[in-house]
Amino acid sequence: MSEGGKTFFGHPWGLATLFGTEMWERFSWYGLRAILATFMAASPAVGGLGMTEETAQAVVGVYGALIYLVALPGGWVADRILGARRSVFWGGFVIMLGHISMAVPVRGPAFVALGLLLIIVGTGLLKPNISVMVGKLYRDDEDARRDSGFSLFYLGINLGAFFAPIVVGWLAADNRWHLGFGAAAVGMALGLLQYVLGRENLRGVGDRPGEPLTPGERTRVLRLMLLCAALAALALGVWAASGTFTLDGFTLVVTVIILAVPIVYFSYVMYGPHGLSDDERSRMKAYIWLFVAAAIFWMIYDLAPSKLLFFAQNNTDLTLFGVQIQAATTQAFNPLFIMIFVPFFAALWLKLGNRVSTPQKFAFALIMIGLSFVVMSVAAKLAESGRVSVWWLVLVYLIQVFGELSLSPVGLSVTTKLAPQAFKGQMLGVWFIAVSVGDAVGGQTGRLSRVMPDTAYYLVLAAMAIVAGIALLLFVRRLREMMAEHHVPSVPPIR
Template identity: 35%
Template structure:
């Protein structure tokens, strides 16, 4: 008969019991985020007469890219706060509060100034910086580095993300059709409130109980390397943000989203390189830890290729669905944002299959390496854009006639399969390879690859419009060529990379 510890360690489909509570916390947080994400570019680019902000598409797409990119970029600082001051659990809690306030602020935009819309986006960004990194790290603490269930556990956790992402656009799409934009935004706020309550009163007690039964102490609920200066640095950052927001609100400084996106993309690349150099040469890491950090850096750079394609869903793919896709079925017009549910529903359908496959192959020592899975993911993303290329060519050849929704369906299917081979595996790799004292920061750096992809996608997405129809095929084929080139280069250097990874693990 199993003892209490053994039962808790296999209570959720053969995985630790707290994984279930983390699953549902992430589900509701992602429901809130994906409830508003597909609305942003449609709302901002809609004319004021239709209740929108009346921005041009390149500007609206750049803001979406800045919003999504900043969410992932700020996770570096969020990871540092967790490692040096709050710990993982308190960071998730405070992040949840900030995001809930952000959704409330966006909802207030219906009755007050546009300031509340943009201020709400800022609060969601700041809250996500604490939440996203830390809840993933907590999942990693449920397994030791040699546990063959690890990749499967992250795949299950990732399925929770996509269940929330699938359901949210279905709700918001229905509500904005009959009740306006702000009801759709409000639905996302309800999801975040549920996530906040669930983590505090259900998830945290289960984590405490699980930790008490472990043979080794887990650091999910306390800082790994406490620093007395951390609170001062955080408050200084808050003061800086307050000053910038005040200057923009008073029109003392003006921000051009497109120019800011370009400069931020270049700056992130430079800072990312400098930061990894610091971690390798100046952070008092052991030789083995330096190799682990270098491996993380390589995987992060590879991931940028993929994220720059995946993060075009709320911009390029969203606008393609609105402008060029036949959305009438039996006299009913499918809401544009419903197409944003295709990616997560495919994730829900195929994530268990791949989770089972990785576990089965792992038991037989046949599980493909991280590098192999990354190559597959980038190649599949390339196939997705090949499909979009032919779809846009068909529109031009037919004189601008709308195309079947199946083009988007199959394109997003390939993109989703690629995501399954990269995202949960990347999360697992970061928590496994990262040195313990740097795990929050390394996870934040992994999120930086998504930030870069989001910024690039935002700069691309605004060019999808009826006025630039002739340019669409070239836009999509260029994305495909870059992705295939990345996959080929990675395949060529696969053997030396794997040799390096083997050495770093010994």
Template identity: 40%
Template sequence: MSQDLKQYDQAFMGHPKPLKGLFFTELWERFSYYGIRPLLILYMAAMIADGGLGLDRPSASAIVGLFAGLMYLMTVLGGWVADRWLGQEKAVWYGSLIIACGHISIALTALFSHFFFYFGLVLIVIGSGLFKTCISVIVGTLYKAQDTRRDAGFSIFYMGINLGSVLAPLVTGLLVKDYGWHWGFGIGGLGMLISLIIFRVMTVPQLKKFNALQGAETTWDKAVHYDKNAPKVVALFLVLVAVVVTLTSLGYLHINPVIIVKYLTVSICIAIIAYFAYLLLFANLNTTEKKKIIICFVLLMTAALFWSAFEQKPTSFNLFAQDFTNRQFLGFEIPAVWFQSVNPILIVIFAPIAAWLWMKLGKSNRDPSYISKFIIALVLAACGFGLMVLASHSVIQNHGNTVSPLWLIGAMLFLTLGELCLSPVGLSAMTKLAPNVLRGQIMGLWFTASALGNLMAGLIGGHVSADEINQLPTLFMRCVIALLIGAVILWLLRMPIRKLLDQTASTKPTPIQNSQVET
């Protein structure tokens, strides 16, 4: 390794310099997203006289789950488009532009009809499908398969995500409080414009220089397996979206968000199973790649269970903060959305510690396996919801009066520690296990776990209200039980999966296997 390459390879906190550009690109994109997400349920559930949409809480919660769920589900199509047509770089660029347009549309709701609110959500969903998959894939290309810095690098990248998540609710909470809902929504567009500039001016040049120093051909700026029919598929999809949006806005198509979320959840589960079956049976993968695909499937389903609990932060936790949490501090009422910054603040604090821990354990060959980290994540999440069970009992005992904010903060601490054991590690695992010709699609499938989690959380989260106060302990206890059952099942599967991991690590591809991958 030349001296210039060595310096560039360790220029950002001991990691490749392009990680810096990717870090800040993702930071501002997440600022735009987490700036509006916690506002959604509060805005839609607020009375029309207060500037909101006046929806009932179950419907508002279902729409939040549908928005986030479809956004993650779109990463499957986004990964396919990147692999078959645009390449990772162009997918991130065009995705960023579409997201920015979505924020502008939502901001225009103040001047025009509610149509622009829902249309803006649709644009953000489509743009995020391109952006999220591909930027994570680009991070993975910075590291060779056996580089022990990989998990730590994704933890640092994840810290950038959460820096944006810290700032966004604090800013939007104040803007909404002092100037109204649409100022809070509009600031997200500014964050997305900053992300666009950073990606074009900083990130892309750093990536090109890094590849030049390595003497390696770039793989992130072109389609891995170009398909001439891909543009037609994209055009057909956009036409279908336009038809649905038009018919809905004209009143010819009536949508019940709760029913749609229920059917979509079942449909996604069936589709995931069918797609993995297709990959195993008809994708011309060699034996080693098939074993990796099986591991990806187990990790994905585990992640879906975790996210179904974790993604209640913008729904049930958000409503609990508004209705049942004492938010008075020195005569100032803390905006409910500020509690959404607790999780990213804790991530910023603990992510460097997690990155250091994984690197230290990796150097001594004591790094826990992916499976062990996922089991720990489920148990920690169960502990967090256990605190919410106790908090709910406290609310009932106080006859519906507010309780200490420490309940919510403690629950989010456990969820955050679980997140650090699952999310960056899962991203790292997907980029390492996915076959090259399928890496965008596998990363997209990974994000379907978040889609499922958001959909299920949307169904659960709308039932937090003063009218259903006696149901709160049961609501949260069900989450505790589901998470613990998942942890036990994964613990029982740990040995077979560990054997598969050992086999994939020790098996070297034959020339025939390589030819199969390339086709």
């Protein structure tokens, strides 16, 4: 729904409200992410949790995986219970409480675990629904204007992602962990304040659920939720009482569950009684290939806040243009390169048109992410003799962004294009499950570091990505036939 009067760069002023809310929410998310792994691995003597780096990597991986996985139920809650506007508010409020819990200066993991759980739940409510609200600011016949509005919205995401590691990393320096976590809480509070003050600018967008539950359905849903929570608590209690519970074991179990989600879902879509046509079944088979490729990509790409962060801390001379920086600051390289190169890649894909297919873009992305870890292997080898220049990480992130801008922008588009008619709405959430799977498995790859040197670790993951990319290239013609692909529009990436 468009509006007259005051505008935000030619767009409805409600976009300014959502732009600021999302920018500050991403500030809180990327700020926490920039210091979480190093906090967990730091000695309790300096306020950390004393985990091994491998365990911290697994926890960060599962945490990131759950953040993307809960987008599915979060969208459902908005559609059936709260509506998008209230879902975003309560999601932001719960996120803020999570960061406050993280900031409590008490030793031990209790408040940390509570904080991460609250952030996961809150992000599930906020993240998918604020994007829905952006789209609803425009009329159905304003496709071009809506695309432009989303581009501005994504700029807010990357601005928050860029400044967060710099600010939070500086505040958390010298083991001031909880000051850094507090900054993330303040960021989310500022986003909430802007959201509340700008409510009138939204003009009713997202006020009501699209398909509210009946009273009977509400009762059944509440019972099911309580039953699931009780069963989960019982299972954890029994596991803990057995004396065999470990954090490594817990992250492995969660990873297996996350891996099972797409397997069950795709089996349900392909073999359930949905009346899929032969063309729909063929497109879904092609999509599964792309889903696996995306999961492999994110498995490596999202090691930035764990494995690469530890490399920055332990093996890098953190001096950039003569200025000393924090290890967390290296997490700002990625969003900076995204903001620089998004216009270039958007123009490139427009010029190439359908001469470059979706499988080819995915293959290029896999090869790029693989090459970035070849570079990391070289850097790790040089680091055996002493700290290496931080420019090695700059190069790694630059190569990775070339890969991301070849895969992420077309992911949602191709998901919509290949989805069977009966699953059009659900399939948008499935794309984020690929990120979830990649994050969870990537966290578990830290176990390889216990049996091989880092040079080999990086090369093993690089080989997986490059081989997968070559496999996609070999089957491009077959995949295009299965997809009936002619042209897939390119949109800015959303993380």
